[in-house]
Amino acid sequence: METRNSIVMPPPSTYGAVEIKEIIKKYTFRAFIVTILMFTILLLLYWGVVKISASSTNQLKLAPIVKLQIDKLLPPTDENQAPPPPPEQIINSGPAARAGTPVPVPETQITADMKDFATMEELGRASAEGGSGIDNGGFAPNIDVNKKVNVEVRESESDPWEFVPVEKEPYIDLAELQKKIVYPEMARRAGVEGKVVVRVLVGKDGKPMKTIIEQSDNELLNDAAKNAVMKSVFTPAIQNGNPIALWVSIPIQFRLR
Numbered sequence: 001m002e003t004r005n006s007i008v009m010p011p012p013s014t015y016g017a018v019e020i021k022e023i024i025k026k027y028t029f030r031a032f033i034v035t036i037l038m039f040t041i042l043l044l045l046y047w048g049v050v051k052i053s054a055s056s057t058n059q060l061k062l063a064p065i066v067k068l069q070i071d072k073l074l075p076p077t078d079e080n081q082a083p084p085p086p087p088e089q090i091i092n093s094g095p096a097a098r099a100g101t102p103v104p105v106p107e108t109q110i111t112a113d114m115k116d117f118a119t120m121e122e123l124g125r126a127s128a129e130g131g132s133g134i135d136n137g138g139f140a141p142n143i144d145v146n147k148k149v150n151v152e153v154r155e156s157e158s159d160p161w162e163f164v165p166v167e168k169e170p171y172i173d174l175a176e177l178q179k180k181i182v183y184p185e186m187a188r189r190a191g192v193e194g195k196v197v198v199r200v201l202v203g204k205d206g207k208p209m210k211t212i213i214e215q216s217d218n219e220l221l222n223d224a225a226k227n228a229v230m231k232s233v234f235t236p237a238i239q240n241g242n243p244i245a246l247w248v249s250i251p252i253q254f255r256l257r
Contacts, residue, residue, distance in 0.1 A: 160199050160212060160247045168238040170202040170248045180228045181252065187220040191256065194218050196225040198250045202234045204243040214249055225252045 158164065184192075194217025201210040211226045229250055237246035 158201075158245070158247065160201070162247075164237075164239070164244075164246055166237045166239045166244065166246060167241075168235075170206070170237050170246055171235040172232055172250070174250070177228060177232055177250070178253070180231055181254070182224055182227070183254065183256075184220050184224050187218065187224075187254070188256065190220070192218050192220050193255050194221055196221050196252045196254065198225050198229045198252060199247055200229050200234075200250055201245060201247050202236055203245045204236050206234045206236045206243075208232065208234070209245065221254050224254075228252065 195215070196213065196217065197215040199212045199214040200208045203209045208230045211229055213222050213226070216222050216225075229252075234248075236243040237248075238244070
């Protein structure tokens with residue numbers, strides 16, 4: 001009769017996964033308690049700051065008290081002192097300048113100096129400070145007839161992107177313009193090629209007045225494009241048969257040979 005050998009099972013071990021689970025359970029509970037305490041402390045601190053700021057804003061601000069010393073008061077004024085003389089009145093010798101909207105009035109209320117309108121010659125000699133209305137044939141004393149005033153007339157520049165209807169836009173031969181381009185040495189060494197669109201303001205005489213970069217493939221090419229445009233002469237734009245200043249876009253190609 002055969003006998004079978006029995007297999008003895010080892011007792012469960014307390015080391016390994018079982019031990020790790022117990023450690024995790026213990027420290028998880030501790031972390032939860034610490035988190036609750038820190039949250040409570042922060043909440044109390046926030047509440048205290050809000051209370052302190054609210055109490056400080058509700059306090060009344062008293063006006064500063066100014067103390068005066070009686071022994072340093074100003075001396076009393078003399079009541080018998082003569083009043084100051086009145087300011088000197090300047091009487092203009094030119095006619096009085098008038099402006100406004102005419103209002104019809106009865107003929108009986110029209111004075112002698114109001115019956116006729118002032119002529120352009122009288123208005124040129126009139127003073128803006130007014131006068132007695134009596135024209136002595138001269139200029140008011142506050143008008144310096146010998147003063148030279150340099151008046152500089154500047155033509156206002158239009159918006160670069162504003163549409164202006166013209167019969168003929170500014171023109172330039174692009175092939176001739178390409179010949180004036182000086183290729184930047186740094187761009188040549190780096191092998192940079194591309195296209196630059198220059199927005200140029202062409203004056204009445206066809207000469208460029210101002211340029212801006214409208215589009216560029218590389219910044220190394222911008223200065224060379226602007227310099228080539230500024231050295232060129234255009235055919236100016238024509239509006240109503242007369243030349244005018246107008247913005248126009250000029251494309252310039254940069255290619256290495």
